Amino acid sequence: MADKEETKYLTEEEQQELIEKYDPEAGTRKLTGILGYIAFFGLLAFSLFQLYTAVFGVFTAQIQRTVHLGFALSLIFLLFPGNRKKKQKGKFQITWYDGILAVLSIGVGAYWPLFFEDLVMSVGRLTTLDFAVGLIAILLVLEATRRAVGLPIMIIAIIFVLYGIFGEYMPGFLSHRGLSLDRLVQTMFFTTEGILGTPLAVSSTFIFLFLLFGSFLIRTGVGQYFNDLSIAIAGRSIGGPAKVAIFSSALQGTISGSSVANVVTSGAFTIPMMKKLGYKKEFAGAVEASASTGGQLMPPIMGAAAFLMVEFIGNGITYWDIAKAAAIPAILYFAGIWIMTHFEAKRLGLRGLTKEEMPSRKEVFGKIYLLIPILAIVLLLMSNITVTHAALYSILISIVVGFINKAARMKFIDIIYALVDGARTALAVAAATAAAGIIVGIVTKTGLGLKLANGLIELSGGYLIPTLMLTMVAALILGMGSPTTANYVITSTIAAPAMILLGVPDLPAHLFVFYFGIIADITPPVALAAFAAAGVSGGEPIRTGIESSKLAIAAFIIPYIFVLSPELLMIDTTWTEVIWVVFTAMVGMIAIGAGVIGYWMRGMHWLERIIAVIVGLLLIYPESISDITGIIMFVVLLTLQYVWKRNNTSKPKMSAQA
Incomplete structure (x- = not known):
């Protein structure tokens, strides 16, 4: 108790x-x-x-x-x-x-x-x-x-x-x-x-309107609805509250551009539920921190830096191209956290929520219309209209939905407050992009970008993997206490060119630095989202950060994979290939999750855990040979786990008969 x-x-x-x-x-x-x-x-x-x-x-x-x-x-x-x-x-x-x-x-x-x-x-x-x-x-x-x-x-x-x-x-x-x-x-x-x-050009057009859209979404009551919907879908499953936190935080990322704000507002509800069920303080905080941070990686509305990416890459690329490319990595990121919380719940023998602790599913699904603005913006971004008009139309649709919602009906004064709150949220983004403009201006005038790119390649010996590792470290360091927008501007200006010079396409190179700029929020020693989660859970901050990094392991692996093999970003692939890539990668995340937690159908030996992680990496990497090898090894591991479970459950019956 x-x-x-x-x-x-x-x-x-x-x-x-x-x-x-x-x-x-x-x-x-x-x-x-x-x-x-x-x-x-x-x-x-x-x-x-x-x-x-x-x-x-x-x-x-x-x-x-x-x-x-x-x-x-x-x-x-x-x-x-x-x-x-x-x-x-x-x-x-x-x-x-x-x-x-x-x-x-x-x-x-x-x-x-x-x-x-x-x-x-x-x-x-x-x-x-x-x-x-x-x-x-x-x-x-x-x-x-x-x-x-x-x-x-x-x-x-x-x-x-x-x-x-x-x-x-x-x-x-x-x-x-x-x-x-x-x-x-x-x-x-x-x-x-x-x-x-x-950077300031994007802030003064696209970013402001999407922040305004998020402000109007909050006024419609969709924030609380995300929590209710998450409980209705995931609450009864094993370790339900942790899965509620993952699902809710992924949705909350649509309306919150801040990992810390997402952690606290969502975590104030989910972290006590996880602790009550039996999760340790640090693990409960880590689930919320890793899921909330990943909200910026989840299409259709990603972090503000994704809008900057459209302008920085150019070449006719659209925001929808970026959102589409980020879809599979985002799914794998959240799937990884979901799988690991599931195995942790099984290891601890935790239950899901009881029927009495669940909201009425009839009432929850009766308010599904609150998701119309999000569906609308996905469809609008997929169409040929501009990003600006997509945001404008979505704001109008949010207002209409707000008037329909009886529980929190939007009034005229709510529209005024939404406008004020949206502008307040945009202040820090405007300052960050203006400061980033100073950095870009110096880099452009001095030619520093090309110099650093060549220096980075020289330092890594001209090899891609060492270059990627150095870029990752730079993005994580710059991300310590800095906003994602500024981090992305700096790393895309001085580090992404090095990858491009080594033959990496523009989109994977920019997504690579984007990912690590975001994941810095849960990477010790300065892990602001993890520290905020520890403030809610009462856990130890550094340990919460370490647990967060373990749960977010997909974010440390997947960027390397999509740089080496852009098929993961749905670049130059058919739908058949995409389905196969998603299937093998999801199976791979199961193996990695089991290896990291150390539990599948039973506790795993350290050698089994290493093998499981290797199997997962083989399956995530989208190549035929690695897929076939990974599937064979996965089946062997799964069979061993199943045989043990069957033998273990049959023993009590035999002793009872005796």
Whole structure:
């Protein structure tokens, strides 16, 4: 019988405190009075501006992006404290310098719209005012990034800026002529190669609208419905609550761009259920952390970096191409977690939920219409309409569904709050993409990308596997405390080119760094999602991170497989081949899951576990010889397990007769 502490459910206030502790993007002030109204209507105006340009067409690149940046920076300085300790002491109102920074941000956002013709005609010649505004814009972006995203990405951006200025003093192949301060400012703010570059362009169009879509989905009541649906489908199975957590978190990833937020909101419900059933604290937290982190890998709506990938790869690739390619790896990722929790439940002898603990399936499936917006966006993304229009239509469909839902019927005020919440969520993404633009601008101007790619190849001896391993390590390190968007921009700029030079197609190379940037959230020593899960479960954080990494083993294996064999991404394959690839890979995940947990139909010897993992790898790798070898070995292992089970269950009967 579990004690009271173990089965305690977090209150909404405790959940928010935990999210703010591990997720810098959530640590906003609670403004009151006139400041509260200014922030509220500022966020509302931000959303309305984005919707206006989505409906009637975006402005010229510089105007669209600077207005987007101006909104984001000014609101960040109002809502995000410069010192989080002061916020924790209850000092929620802004300081005098926050007000100055917010006003300067408005000026930066208005500069291109006000002086567009003069700036275009100047052909790169900066006036004193131009230089001052550009320099202020750089400094504001760095400070806003520190507040809304965290210190690591700001430090990385500063390092790149210093590299751009002092390049002539760098050793060996890293050396370059160096950029003057005037040239740096011009590149960063007066071209579309720096702050106003591709990352911010995507933030000011696609990403904002999909974050808005997620905000409207929450208002329809679909978040709670995901939990109810997950229980109805998986609750009665062996170790049911763990499988509920996996299913629910995969769905929650559709409406949450944050691993930490997903862990806390979903985990506050699922982790106590798992502990009550008999799972250890660390394992319960790890299930939720690994599943919640994988939400960004699950189509149709993946992490914000997936939208950046469309622009970075180019060559006519669409978002649907990326979502389709990521489908099988995502299925294998969640299947791996599901299989391992199943074997762990069998090893511990855990039950599923009782009928009394289950919600009414009739009521749950009676609300299946709440999934219409998600189905709609899948169909829209598959069609020939633009990503922008797909997001717009999905928002409208969400509103209609919200009006239909009797339990949480959407009102006009809910639409207003959804617009405000969506804009609030977009602030950190805008800051991260602006900072990423600084990094991309330096890389472009100095030629650093090609230099590092060649250096990486030289360091790995020109071999692909060592190059992949070095790239993985770089992505995991950069992902420690940094958002996926910034991580992806950096690694796709300086590491993905190395893989491409070695013959890897663009899409597998970019998905490779995308995967490891995301999985950094559960990889020790800085595993924010795992630490947040430990905060809910009461488990030890590092052990929770280690358990999370074990459960997410597919994410450490599959990227290597699809780089070596792009068939796993459904590239140049037939449907027959796809079905076979999925079948063999799923069987392979069963073997790997058994090997990692150490239990199948019985406890497994360490040699059996090693063999099982090898068998799984052979089956996941989509080649005929490896598939045939893997299937034969899998059948042998399965037969041995079955024979043992049959002999073991027959022994008690024999002794009883005796």
